Amino acid sequence: MSQTLSVNLSDAVIRRHINDPSIRQLKDPRYPLRLRFNADRTRASWHVIKYASGGTRWRKAGAWPDLSTKALLSRLPEIQAELAVNPHSARVRVSTWESVGDVLRWYQERTAKNARLSKTRKATIKSAIHRHLLPLLDEQPIQTLNHATLDEALIWPLQARLALSTVRQVLAVLKQSFKQAHKLGLIETNPTGAVRFGDFIDARIAPRAGVFRVDQLTDLMERLTRTDNEPRVMILLMLLHGTRLGETRMARWRDVDIERTTWTLPEQHTKPRREHRLPLTDMAVDLLTRYRDWQRERGYTGVYLFPSAGRYHGSPITSVTACHWVQSVSDKRWSSHDLRKLARTSWADLGIDYMVGELLLNHALSKLDRTYIHTYVERQAREALERYHDWLLGYGLHDALAETTPRPTRNRRAMRRR
Known part of the structure; x- marks a missing residue:
């Protein structure tokens, strides 16, 4: 039984022998x-053979029929030259992608299976690809992608209808997508390695100002005293x-250490x-x-601070429910992120160290900043929050904290079943 057949390779020859076991x-x-x-x-798989140091190295160059015989042979001299310089070079595989859309669809499928990415990030990537990139660049040949084609086909059409931050x-x-590929x-x-957003638009994109102001705090506290317990506590924690x-919506009781007074996310x-x-x-x-006592009185001793209702009680509330x-409470006038911005601004107004604020917000920090944090800032984080919470008392925080007997809610029957 023949295992290896010597032939003059071509696509026709491959098809002739592919069904011969x-x-x-x-x-x-x-x-x-x-x-x-x-x-x-x-x-079938294409392999380039490299003879070196008395041995044989096999390097995969692509898959047939995606990579045709003609296409591989046209690139073979370059591959051999690369392997002569570096036998371990990664530049051996021959791409079968021709359009930008090929790269984008691969990247979207890859990120959808990435366990390290949040659902929100995956949804953002999917939306950018399917709503904006594919409609404008799907058939654009990869080899023609440059600053000029990006400006004409993507950036300028998008900036006419979207915020610059979205573009x-x-x-x-x-x-x-291209960097990963x-x-x-x-x-x-x-082709996008040297591309920068500033190459197309030199306008500075200012961060969106928070729409929730300090003078609205008193009204918020008063609203919270009339709000059901679960949404009230979630908003207060934020x-x-x-x-x-x-x-916040995914907070778990096992991560809340009352004895050591810490909350671990x-x-x-x-x-x-x-x-x-x-x-x-x-x-x-407090x-x-x-x-927690309120939940236990109603028979709930589960995992999450904010459990979903019904048969999905083993999960936290969904992002849709949390947004609702x-x-x-806000009458759609401000978002949860505006509460985060208010906290950051208030910390600055109270004279709290900038690095303490960055630590409390869990922002990405440089290695130097992290060294500074571990030797100095962490000791001040508790004091910063104590000052901030004392400041909030002047806007009615005490009443919002003390309210523990809300009106009957439509979820109470579901909570009894948990």
């Missing part, structure tokens, strides 16, 4: 190539600590994928203790 692979006496069929005889985010997704050797060059909506719940530990002031401890809770 006695042939495992094809070789060509003219070139250092092997074509190995897969188990179900529908595809920048879309461009960032495109750049990351090039890093893995799936494309030969990265206001007191500057936490994000996603990490696990890395899988935070945006930077880094564990975040917050000190709990006496006010926060709020959480009252809330915020909107019901």
Whole structure:
């Protein structure tokens, strides 16, 4: 039984032998190539053979029929030259992608399976690709992608109808797609490597100002006294600590240490994928203790501070429910992120150290900043929150914290079933 057949390789010859189970692979006496069929005889793998140091190295160059014989042979001299300089070079695989859309669809599928990315980030990438990038760049040949084509086909059409911050985010997704593909050797060059948003638009993008003002705090506290317990406590936790909506709605009781007065946000719940530990002031401890007792009186002893209702009670509330809770209190005039901005601004007004604020918000920091934090700032975080919470008392925080007997809610029957 023949395992290897020597032939002059061509696509026609490959198709002629692909269904012959006695042939495992094809070789060509003219070139250092092997074509190995897969188990179900529908595809095959191209390998470039490199002889060095008395041994043989096999380097995969692509898959047939995606990579045709003609296309591989046209690139073979370059591959051999590369391997002569660096036998371990990653620049061996020959890309079969021709359009920008090929790269974008691959990247969207890859990120959808990335366990390190949050659902929000995955949704953002998917939206940028399917709503903006594919409609404008799907058939654009990769080799023609440059500053001029990006400006004409993508940036200028988008800036006419979207905020500049959104345009920048879309461009960032495109750049990351090509960077990842090039890093893995799936494309030969990265045409977006030198592209910067400032190359197209030199206007400075100012961060959106928070729409929630200090003079609205008294009204918020008064509204919270009339709000059901679960949304009230969730909003108070965000206001007191500057936490994000996603990490707050997923808070777990096992991460709240009343004895040591700390609240730990696990890395899988935070945006930077880094564990975040917050000190709990006496006010926060009192709020959480009252809330836990309230839940236990109603028969709930589950995992989450804000459990979903019905048969999904083993999960936290969804982002849709959390947003609805915020909107019901704000009348859609401000968002959860505005509470985070208010906390940051208030800390600055109270004279709290900038690095303490960055630590409390769990912002990404440089290595130098982290060294500074561990030797100095962490000791001040608790004091900063105590000052901030004392300041909030002047706007009615005490009444919002003390309210523990809300009106009957439509979820109470579901809570009894948990």
